[in-house]
Amino acid sequence: MSKQERAARTRDALIRSAAELFERRGYEQARLAEISAGAGVSSGALHFHFESKAAVAQAVENEACRSLRRTARATQAQRTDTLQALVDTSHALARLLRQDVVTRAGYRLNCDAVGRPELNLRQEWQSCVQALLSHAADEGELAEGVSQRDATTVLVAATTGLEVLSRHDGVWLSGASLTGLWRLLLPRIAAARSQRAVDPGGRGLAVGAPYGASGPQTPKPVPSAHPAT
Amino acid sequence: MSKQERAARTRDALIRSAAELFERRGYEQARLAEISAGAGVSSGALHFHFESKAAVAQAVENEACRSLRRTARATQAQRTDTLQALVDTSHALARLLRQDVVTRAGYRLNCDAVGRPELNLRQEWQSCVQALLSHAADEGELAEGVSQRDATTVLVAATTGLEVLSRHDGVWLSGASLTGLWRLLLPRIAAARSQRAVDPGGRGLAVGAPYGASGPQTPKPVPSAHPAT
Numbered sequence: 309m310s311k312q313e314r315a316a317r318t319r320d321a322l323i324r325s326a327a328e329l330f331e332r333r334g335y336e337q338a339r340l341a342e343i344s345a346g347a348g349v350s351s352g353a354l355h356f357h358f359e360s361k362a363a364v365a366q367a368v369e370n371e372a373c374r375s376l377r378r379t380a381r382a383t384q385a386q387r388t389d390t391l392q393a394l395v396d397t398s399h400a401l402a403r404l405l406r407q408d409v410v411t412r413a414g415y416r417l418n419c420d421a422v423g424r425p426e427l428n429l430r431q432e433w434q435s436c437v438q439a440l441l442s443h444a445a446d447e448g449e450l451a452e453g454v455s456q457r458d459a460t461t462v463l464v465a466a467t468t469g470l471e472v473l474s475r476h477d478g479v480w481l482s483g484a485s486l487t488g489l490w491r492l493l494l495p496r497i498a499a500a501r502s503q504r505a506v507d508p509g510g511r512g513l514a515v516g517a518p519y520g521a522s523g524p525q526t527p528k529p530v531p532s533a534h535p536a537t
Numbered sequence: 538m539s540k541q542e543r544a545a546r547t548r549d550a551l552i553r554s555a556a557e558l559f560e561r562r563g564y565e566q567a568r569l570a571e572i573s574a575g576a577g578v579s580s581g582a583l584h585f586h587f588e589s590k591a592a593v594a595q596a597v598e599n600e601a602c603r604s605l606r607r608t609a610r611a612t613q614a615q616r617t618d619t620l621q622a623l624v625d626t627s628h629a630l631a632r633l634l635r636q637d638v639v640t641r642a643g644y645r646l647n648c649d650a651v652g653r654p655e656l657n658l659r660q661e662w663q664s665c666v667q668a669l670l671s672h673a674a675d676e677g678e679l680a681e682g683v684s685q686r687d688a689t690t691v692l693v694a695a696t697t698g699l700e701v702l703s704r705h706d707g708v709w710l711s712g713a714s715l716t717g718l719w720r721l722l723l724p725r726i727a728a729a730r731s732q733r734a735v736d737p738g739g740r741g742l743a744v745g746a747p748y749g750a751s752g753p754q755t756p757k758p759v760p761s762a763h764p765a766t
Contacts, residue, residue, distance in 0.1 A: 469698030
């Protein structure tokens with residue numbers, strides 16, 4: 309293994325260790341010494357990569373942002389009707405949040421305003437929902453008389469709520485829970501012809517590699533979706 | 538004014554000052570000296586009422602809990618159909634959260650697990666939604682084929698999401714936003730005969746006095762619904 313590969317592996321391990329610690333104890337309580345210990349490296353190695361806890365947090369946030377955007381793009385690149393693309397995207401992002409501690413921790417740092425103010429991942433999700441609903445309306449996929457604004461409000465609020473509630477009980481962000489949401493909403497939102505075609509469970513495409521899978525390190529098994537907050 | 542009345546007034550002022558500070562700066566960053574200064578009393582006066590920051594926070598949380606429960610009870614005591622009672626309760630609680638900084642701060646302390654672990658206000662709201670939907674089903678007010686479980690998931694997640702999103706932009710928890718939510722959901726959830734009868738904007742009953750209004754102190758005008766988080 310080259311020196312460069314070793315450095316990249318150490319950096320990945322530090323990011324994952326920090327994410328696990330932020331999730332378990334919160335950003336404020338996490339100590340740099342625990343982050344390096346969790347990654348199995350010295351505190352000197354940590355300081356070689358990151359100058360502060362804020363810098364590690366920013367790296368976690370950047371990885372989360374990259375994974376979420378890549379997954380959303382890959383899902384929407386599939387040939388499908390627009391409402392199905394919206395359903396599939398919500399499922400793919402929820403799956404990523406369930407399975408990958410770095411995405412989860414980075415997303416939450418961003419939402420809780422500990423992270424970078426110029427990055428707003430909830431706002432990006434809202435824009436994504438708005439754009440897909442508007443496209444669906446243009447394609448005649450929306451039920452007549454449904455307000456796009458009301459539909460956006462409910463979809464953004466409900467998916468945001470599922471993520472927040474899952475911090476205490478992972479069941480809220482399960483595939484079953486999200487499918488239930490779409491099962492309730494689709495008959496109200498979708499035009500009759502789309503309604504029959506859209507699968508509320510998502511088309512289950514295997515898109516978006518979890519964080520680290522493309523790097524030299526095999527991702528560790530992810531912990532339970534029940535963070536101790 | 539008696540000595541007792543003065544003490545109660547000071548305690549109320551400390552609770553309100555703490556709530557404003559928790560909302561503006563977060564629990565961790567709030568200092569006792571600022572709480573007493575905000576209430577216009579000495580730190581000795583603060584320590585007469587509260588032995589620690591945690592004790593003040595608990596008092597804020599207790600007041601929030603009392604106001605929310607009182608408002609929910611008063612709303613549901615009105616003679617109305619069950620679905621209308623659910624709509625009205627959501628509007629009454631949202632209004633309370635918008636208008637009263639003590640309720641807002643106490644609710645958030647509780648949600649963010651800084652507060653008392655044996656008190657779970659989100660769980661109480663979920664139980665309220667569940668009970669009212671179940672009652673509505675018994676009364677034949679629910680649309681045929683609608684899963685009570687899916688409806689509970691969507692309602693609890695969406696209302697939780699509105700509160701969380703309102704921490705950055707108060708518009709999310711406005712009456713208009715909540716009315717939009719019900720306008721979208723009622724045609725899917727309510728049986729045809731109830732649908733026509735239920736007002737998604739709530740029946741706007743003036744129930745539940747804001748915190749402090751029943752005490753000796755006139756409540757101060759509430760700050761903007763845009764906490765700087």
